[in-house]
Every structure is written in structure tokens, then in C-alpha cells.
Amino acid sequence: xxxxxxxxxxQKDYTQEQLAKRVNATRQTIGLIEKGKYNPSLNLCIxxxxxxxxxLDDLFWEDELS
Amino acid sequence: xxxxxxxxxxQKDYTQEQLAKRVNATRQTIGLIEKGKYNPSLNLCIxxxxxxxxxLDDLFWEDELS
DNA sequence: ACACTGTGTAATATATATTTTACTTAATGT
DNA sequence: ACATTAAGTAAAATATATATTACACAGTGT
Numbered sequence: 001x002x003x004x005x006x007x008x009x010x011q012k013d014y015t016q017e018q019l020a021k022r023v024n025a026t027r028q029t030i031g032l033i034e035k036g037k038y039n040p041s042l043n044l045c046i047x048x049x050x051x052x053x054x055x056l057d058d059l060f061w062e063d064e065l066s
Numbered sequence: 067x068x069x070x071x072x073x074x075x076x077q078k079d080y081t082q083e084q085l086a087k088r089v090n091a092t093r094q095t096i097g098l099i100e101k102g103k104y105n106p107s108l109n110l111c112i113x114x115x116x117x118x119x120x121x122l123d124d125l126f127w128e129d130e131l132s
Numbered sequence: 133a134c135a136c137t138g139t140g141t142a143a144t145a146t147a148t149a150t151t152t153t154a155c156t157t158a159a160t161g162t
Numbered sequence: 163a164c165a166t167t168a169a170g171t172a173a174a175a176t177a178t179a180t181a182t183t184a185c186a187c188a189g190t191g192t
Contacts, residue, residue, distance in 0.1 A: 016139070017139090026181055027139080028141085029180055039107045039108055040179075041105045041106070041148090041149080044180090056121075061112075081167085094150080098150090106150090107149070107179080
């Protein structure tokens, strides 16, 4: 239920730290978001999505649907 | 550039206060998000989108594209 | 055995989202 | 004219996202 973000990051061959730097965040923040332990801000979500060539829905919209 | 959220809310015939109550937020918070003066949390965005029968992309993804 | 890289995690500090309370104004209805 | 409703806005308080620093650990390469 968690790791669409992690999948997308790994697909891009980014480490947590590399992604963090590109979106002006910290490794820890990225790690916690991947673990589902954070409720990130919209701007950060958008920055991450753009950096990974995904959309908000791709990364953060409900899995439960379908 | 701002008001996909406002449009969706009005379409649903919700007042700011009604929407706020349904997503466990305040009228002020909704108002500021509509004005683009806030960087809301992902959870709030998701709650709003669900309540308005939209997706994250519908409401919060870039206008600038195209 | 030792260095190095990627990640998990925790404590404290800082920035900022969100609430609470309150005042204002435009619009609408009586 | 008055009351009511929806919305704009502001100050202070509170909650929480995020940064900073630091330590631990597994995996990999030397």
C-alpha cells in the first residue's frame, strides 16, 4: 500500500539522497514519506512527482480503488 | 491559475464552511487554499478531492502545462 | 578486516500549516 | 432599515512537517 513512490524513484535510479537534493528536501524526509510516516505538503508532492516524471495521482492517489 | 478547487466546490453546491466541516478543516483553511495562499498537506488535499469527487490531478496538478 | 554507500531511526530545533477567535463587508431577504 | 449568510482577513496559539545532527546496520568492494 505504500511504495509507488519508492518504485518510481528506483526506476529513475535515484537514491533517496539524490531525489531529496533535487526537490530541496532531506534524505530523512524522503525516507519517511516512502515509509508512509509523513503527511507531506502539496508542494513537496508536486516537486517529487515532476522530478520522477509522474503525476500526483500516479504517486499519491488511492491504491484501494478498483 | 487558482480556482479549480473553487469551481469544483461550487459545482457541488458547497459553501466553504460546509466543505471544511466535511474534511475536518476550517473555513479559513479552505478559503486560503482556494486563494493559493497555502501549501496544504497531502492528506487534506486527498480529503478535499474525495469529497468533491475529483482526483488530486484534477484539483492540484499544474495548469501551466499544455 | 576495513572503508564506503544506502537506508533506518531518534532528538532537538525551526518553519509553517492549521485552528481559534474575532472583526469586516457584500449580497440577499424580510 | 435590519438580520442573515457567505466570504475576506488578521493576530495569536497550537500542531505538525521538515531540517539538522548523529548513530546504527546491512551490503558490497577492496
